[in-house]
Amino acid sequence: xxxxxxxxxxxxxxxxxxxxxxxxxxxxxxxxxxxxxxxxxxxxxxxxxxxxxxxxxxxxxxxxxxxxxxxxxxxxxxxxxxxxxxxxxxxxxxxxxxxxxxxxxxxxxxxxxxxxxxxxxxxxxxxxxxxxxxxxxxxxxxxxxxxxxxxxxxxxxxxxxxxxxxxxxxxxxxxxxxxxxxxxxxxxxxxxxxxxxxxxxxxxxxxxxxxxxxxxxxxxxxxxxxxxxxxxxxxxxxxxxxxxxxxxxxxxxxxxxxxxxxxxxxxxxxx
Amino acid sequence: xxxxxxxxxxxxxxxxxxxxxxxxxxxxxxxxxxxxxxxxxxxxxxxxxxxxxxxxxxxxxxxxxxxxxxxxxxxxxxxxxxxxxxxxxxxxxxxxxxxxxxxxxxxxxxxxxxxxxxxxxxxxxxxxxxxxxxxxxxxxxxxxxxxxxxxxxxxxxxxxxxxxxxxxxxxxxxxxxxxxxxxxxxxxxxxxxxxxxxxxxxxxxxxxxxxxxxxxxxxxxxxxxxxxxxxxxxxxxxxxxxxxxxxxxxxxxxxxxxxxxxxxxxxxxxx
Numbered sequence: 001x002x003x004x005x006x007x008x009x010x011x012x013x014x015x016x017x018x019x020x021x022x023x024x025x026x027x028x029x030x031x032x033x034x035x036x037x038x039x040x041x042x043x044x045x046x047x048x049x050x051x052x053x054x055x056x057x058x059x060x061x062x063x064x065x066x067x068x069x070x071x072x073x074x075x076x077x078x079x080x081x082x083x084x085x086x087x088x089x090x091x092x093x094x095x096x097x098x099x100x101x102x103x104x105x106x107x108x109x110x111x112x113x114x115x116x117x118x119x120x121x122x123x124x125x126x127x128x129x130x131x132x133x134x135x136x137x138x139x140x141x142x143x144x145x146x147x148x149x150x151x152x153x154x155x156x157x158x159x160x161x162x163x164x165x166x167x168x169x170x171x172x173x174x175x176x177x178x179x180x181x182x183x184x185x186x187x188x189x190x191x192x193x194x195x196x197x198x199x200x201x202x203x204x205x206x207x208x209x210x211x212x213x214x215x216x217x218x219x220x221x222x223x224x225x226x227x228x229x230x231x232x233x234x235x236x237x238x239x240x241x242x243x244x245x246x247x248x249x250x251x252x253x254x255x256x257x258x259x260x261x262x263x264x265x266x267x268x269x270x271x
Numbered sequence: 272x273x274x275x276x277x278x279x280x281x282x283x284x285x286x287x288x289x290x291x292x293x294x295x296x297x298x299x300x301x302x303x304x305x306x307x308x309x310x311x312x313x314x315x316x317x318x319x320x321x322x323x324x325x326x327x328x329x330x331x332x333x334x335x336x337x338x339x340x341x342x343x344x345x346x347x348x349x350x351x352x353x354x355x356x357x358x359x360x361x362x363x364x365x366x367x368x369x370x371x372x373x374x375x376x377x378x379x380x381x382x383x384x385x386x387x388x389x390x391x392x393x394x395x396x397x398x399x400x401x402x403x404x405x406x407x408x409x410x411x412x413x414x415x416x417x418x419x420x421x422x423x424x425x426x427x428x429x430x431x432x433x434x435x436x437x438x439x440x441x442x443x444x445x446x447x448x449x450x451x452x453x454x455x456x457x458x459x460x461x462x463x464x465x466x467x468x469x470x471x472x473x474x475x476x477x478x479x480x481x482x483x484x485x486x487x488x489x490x491x492x493x494x495x496x497x498x499x500x501x502x503x504x505x506x507x508x509x510x511x512x513x514x515x516x517x518x519x520x521x522x523x524x525x526x527x528x529x530x531x532x533x534x535x536x537x538x539x540x541x542x
Contacts, residue, residue, distance in 0.1 A: 262531070
């Protein structure tokens, strides 16, 4: 059985980008989980991407897989892309290279070194490339886009853009309150529908031509789409890309939790 | 600060090898930790390798890093290569794609499908390439070499070859007995000295010309050499390649342990 995979960073400018990333001097350990290393991207780096997604906050699964948006949030975005007919021609980057720990200070967010590095990624993925639409997930990603659009390179590019709510915002906002969750999900999906309206007319080279079907008030069957195996590095076991919840941060105190990632192969995989 | 890395599998035949590997039908889960996925190699796949090392049994650190011989055993072999003047031009492959669980049956070891896949790697790394010496670590690796040498391709190649003991065999053999450990280490290093004598005359294109200094009766300063950062995938934090013991299998029973890898960032990395 063939297991297609993402070859990662083997050509310029991505070799340089994956080898020369900012560290603790730009991303303070008091605000970011720098100790787990940077996590750069997911998807096509070969110029075939038609949609660029700017996400944020790689968590523990992303840390093990070394690709971003590979869990529940990723599946929801994959569903959004599917509605645009994009099943392969996507690329995701992070607003921040590292997972946020606590909150990010304004001074850090605007650090010229942080911006300059991120702008190199945006330049590489957008200038002279084939991207027909850009999607930002959450306010930090939207701000990242605005910073880039203010650069001469950003000003030179005319591309469809939509900023929408982060895919798992309803869960983090509602904290277990079902009424709040339903309301927040409805609001999120209204925003995602607006995003679809903005982007759909511009995605003229979809992988699979698809009539636009908007979201309802809650997640419907088919709104969550599996992340393709070919977005993962070589050799990872199936459960790492088919399932969720196999990596947790456990520890007896905050520092213990911060230092830990505990992986358990899901039940049923090993007899 | 630049962080050179190994780009991995992006060219044929390695793209095909990393995408079409044998699974449970060839590597039974009763004998191998198939559930963690295959782990293919470490080092140069660009034809620059001068020494090929055949190792075995990737453990938990290798599973997270997705490269082989990255812990204590790897540092000892790196020291061996250093004595031959090899600091970069090495490539390692596994006897088995997966970590051994328990022991391997003769029928499995000789499965034609297992052999055929491994032979594709050996063909790719040896035929028409620049390897000047082959090192096998342990009996299973030696057997793997003999199987390949019996093929028409193997017979066609004339290359220096040494089979030596596995680098951490003294520890696993002596089980905490210091007298046994000292004796087993002495014996291991005698074998490694024989291996150096066999290979050294043939390594005529070392990275750093180095006068051959044999091992003593025990590990001396400089015999263990750090695994170069450029052997690791992009973006991994420094402690993953500088340190050991950050990944453990924990669980309340055998199955629990088998399903688990627990990672803790070493003390001192996070304040």
